[in-house]
Amino acid sequence: MQTLGTTGAAGAKRADARKNIAAIIEAATASLARDPNVSVNDIAKAAGVGRVTLYGHFDSRAALIREVVDRAIHDTDAELNGLDLEGDPRDALARLLEATWRLTHRYGSLIVAAEAALAPEDIHDAHVQPMTRMRGLIERGQASGAFRSDLPIAWLVEVAHSTVHGAADALHRGDITEAQAPTLITETVLAVLTPSH
Amino acid sequence: MQTLGTTGAAGAKRADARKNIAAIIEAATASLARDPNVSVNDIAKAAGVGRVTLYGHFDSRAALIREVVDRAIHDTDAELNGLDLEGDPRDALARLLEATWRLTHRYGSLIVAAEAALAPEDIHDAHVQPMTRMRGLIERGQASGAFRSDLPIAWLVEVAHSTVHGAADALHRGDITEAQAPTLITETVLAVLTPSH
DNA sequence: CCGTTCTCGGACACCTGTGTCAACGTTGCG
């Protein structure tokens, strides 16, 4: 058992087993996105299987979260790598922000769950990966004079992320609608990044 | 026992009892600001008393948190009410942001603890109170033309808060220093609020 | 100085969540 590790390669398992594994991962992703402290029991119930069945496929709660996070990182990378980050930095940033928002909205508080359950080393990648992408784009915009350079680059990246995060909170609270979120985020971040004159 | 409820009025108690209560509240505030999931045991140890002594003064973990939160709200209100919010809206906003930052930094993740332990009704006040202050100031600035009016007011308030929150994260991560935080926050929020032309 | 008040520590019951086991179904393949 436990033939699938962090690689996630489901080999020659029985058909129903593979179906259950998929259901568990899907349910875990959705549940953890909502509440980072969901119990394994709730995740199993959401997947339509028994709790012990889940333990038959994943060694521990941490192993399950690791698998979910790995998939999230993989999907995120795939989605973000398919993005066109060339051209006008402002337009590129808008595209990157829109994608980041979509992913944040999908995975929600998964990162919180990961931080609580996984070792710091495992978290590092999840944070650094999208960070450097945003950072690189902002640096390119600074070099071309499209973005302001009088604030620390790390801070500008942080602003982009907190704005996206804040939009998620505001949406959850009902202050804004899902439709207007991307516009508000882009408008806001660009307002910060635009040089005074 | 338990003569102090949410009012927090310590009456004619014994001197050491009052001292211990104060130590407990102080330790709980500091502990919860760091980790919203601290156990009652750890809080008691941090206060230098036994766990049972703590239960002698507070009916439950929730009651303790409620007391801590009430004090935090009270102190916050006092500090914010002492602020001069008149004059140039930009300067007033800078003052309000600076105070908000200081308080956020002091109380840290206390709100998270409150959200997990208290009923939604009890949380409402903690959120709404500082919200309306910021909102009123922004509205005044909008009326005088100092701030942009093309974005929803609720979103602008959210931006101010997520920027402060983001600064706390960046500081915790070591991306910025405590000294530059107020400047960065003010600079950023003003960049968003300043009309395009 | 003495009674009241408070602290302290251990022990207990209870709850929730995690992880494991052996027995019970079910699937898949010859």
Added chain:
DNA sequence: CGCAACGTTGACACAGGTGTCCGAGAACGG
């Protein structure tokens, strides 16, 4: 078919946190 391999299940053991009770002892305040 039929059997062996595998997945699934309820039941069990364990750990950590909360809240309570008790008795012994210390400190306060009159």
